[in-house]
Amino acid sequence: MSRFLVKKVAVLGAGVMGAQIAAHLVNVKVPVVLFDLPAKEGPKNGIVSKAIEGLKKLKPSPLGVVDDASLIVQANYEEHMEQLKDCDLIIEAIAERMDWKLDLYKKIAPFIAPHAIVASNTSGLSITKLSEALLEEIKPRFCGIHFFNPPRYMYLVELISTPTTQPLVLDQLETFVTSGLGKGVVRAKDTPNFIANRVGIAGMLGTMREVEKFGLSFDVVDDLTGKKLGRASSGTFRTADVVGLDTMAHVIKTLQDNLDEKSDPFYPSFGTPDVLKTLLEMGNLGQKSKAGFYKKVGRDVLRFDAASKEYVPGGEKADEVYGRMLKKPAGERLKLLRESSGPQGQFLWAILRNGFHYAAVHLASIAETARDVDQALRWGFGMQQGPFELWQEAGWLQVAQWINEDIEAGKTLSKAPLPAWVTKGPVADAGGVHTAEGSWNPTSGKFEPRRVLPVYQRQIFPELLRGEAGPKFETAGKTLHEDDAIRLWTLDDEILIASIKTKMHAISPEVCEGLMQAVDLAEKDYQGLVVWSGDEPFSVGADLQAMLPAFMVVGVSAIDDAEGFMQQTMLRLRYATVPVVSAIRGMALGGGCELAVYSAKRVAAMESYIGLVEVGVGLVPGAGGLTYIARRAAENAATSTDKDLLKFVTEGFTAAAMAKVGTSALESRKLGFLLDDDIVVPNKDELLYVAVQQAKAMYDVGYRPPHKRLFPVAGRNGKATIQGQLVNMRDGGFISSHDFHIASLIAGVVTGGDVEANTMVTEEYLMTLERHAFCALVQHPKTQERILGMLNTGKPLRN
Structure with a gap:
């Protein structure tokens, strides 16, 4: 397949989605031009300028680094159409109005490059109808591209072809979206709301x-339909608030306008719920208007009461018995829910059954295979399992029988029978839709x-669905050593891989022993070592819980050791x-951050959150983190025209003392935990491949470790300067006395202790200071309170 090189992208429409798509393109280093209508007053690019300013304020941030908003080129349709000629991909993302979109296509047609792909980001309009306004030579390069909100964080992108879309064009776009943008691609048929929103919104x-039927409150429903059910923690109604009730209403209207009882037997269930109508009439659109199904007043979260149309105290939880049921194996779980006499259990069975029923009835019309439906619901709605996966795990034919019984009893949302393929033929024989051969295509x-x-x-190691065949990292390759803490293995007899196995990949003494053994093995028989543990997080740091028993028995000497x-x-x-290459995904905190920065190179997924956070439990970094800060400060000062060492030390001190964590790999680079030549990988599933290739490349060019060098420190005067600022913060009530004590110890280590400015020191010298500070704090009562508080509640204690 010829390579489709994307040198520049145009995004048409600076609304919520268009602006955030542009932001994500900047995150992955793709030059982007953001277009909108010329402003009626002021600068012609006023609409785009306002949208870009808005990106800086959004939380969670659509930008990996907020300052990168300036990299989005601003344009309008009156002055800058010629810029389209330089774009390899044009993404139209204006409002969901067919007439507006068609009018825009006519305007841009003369400026589209002969090779450029044109794609419409729509959540439900017919892609084929949209294509009809295009010139014949553009139609083969036109398709639908449906990002999910927010585009930076949501993994799913649906691609939709028309009868005239060239297959090669879709392959090229899928390649770019997968590797370049870091997304999971599902190809959907050109039907209303495509796959994820069709099934997901029908489910909502x-x-x-x-x-309404079972009379449950919104907070109880969200408790039941969140993590307990293996779905997004926001549940049902909080998710609606986040998406926006107006957006949800629009997607519902698309279903209402484009379907009927003949095309969708569930159509009678698509009426806009009365409570949603009420909230929209009140102007309560969810999170964007600070009120929807929920409303925050001070620290209290209120829920909307549909009967009184008032907000009342929230926080009600589901009965614990259902939480226990939901932990049972799938088959037992569904049986217990179906046979439950309580409304919460009956409600859970009903929504799961409805999901199975709807997905089965519509599979042939909306998707090529069952895989597409399950992936779309996983990636677009945050489900741990798609509906077909759960059904298959619970026992395919047994669940099908229960659904049929409920259809006959009139309990389902539709009387439509399950398709014949569900209970007869290959699917019934295989016990489900996902097999080693592939996933079921009913067509x-x-x-x-x-x-x-x-x-x-x-x-x-792609993300597999239940029942699919494919390699699993836990058992793949050749194992050279494995215990409860770590696995050392190789895929190709060239690069050794170390996979940490502890809970949250915490670094215990046993993990350290395994890493030492890994280096010995790699130096003896391999070209390099990659530290990659298969899933998130990279590592949450040292295993404090494992250290406490030794501390209680032996004392602080055990911690020192x-x-x-x-x-x-x-x-x-x-x-x-x-x-040694660290392949980072998710959190790399404390000791995990130290493991990363002491590697020769880091390869990080875009969503990597790196930082030294020990102050949260009343400690200082103790495995070399502060030593790294001091060394990097000396290295940065040596290569800078500004030779003020303290300036560079202060940057690292602030990151450690304030427990700053990069909210993306890009921000982690600004904090100094990733270097300029480290690699940021958009797609999490490509992380191991890139890390292995980096290790091989470094070996091929004759890798040698750095020399052990002495480097200068800021000394006692530097510490005094930092401490003066800390005194002001303590006396102003911004930090506690214990915070002041911890920060002072950090300052003492990163400036080199009680020595003159520019004294040359070794890493081992600073590590000794670091270790002594760590051990002193372990014995401090207030630190012990913080450690126990974190272990008991998972939240930092401020004392």
């Missing part, structure tokens, strides 16, 4: 119907494997004679 409407009547594109060779061993491990990684 069905849920609202069942809520072809076959189990079909995943689409084969070169880009997917970069995903060594454990920290000393961690420090030795970090130095062993740094000075290994083969390259």
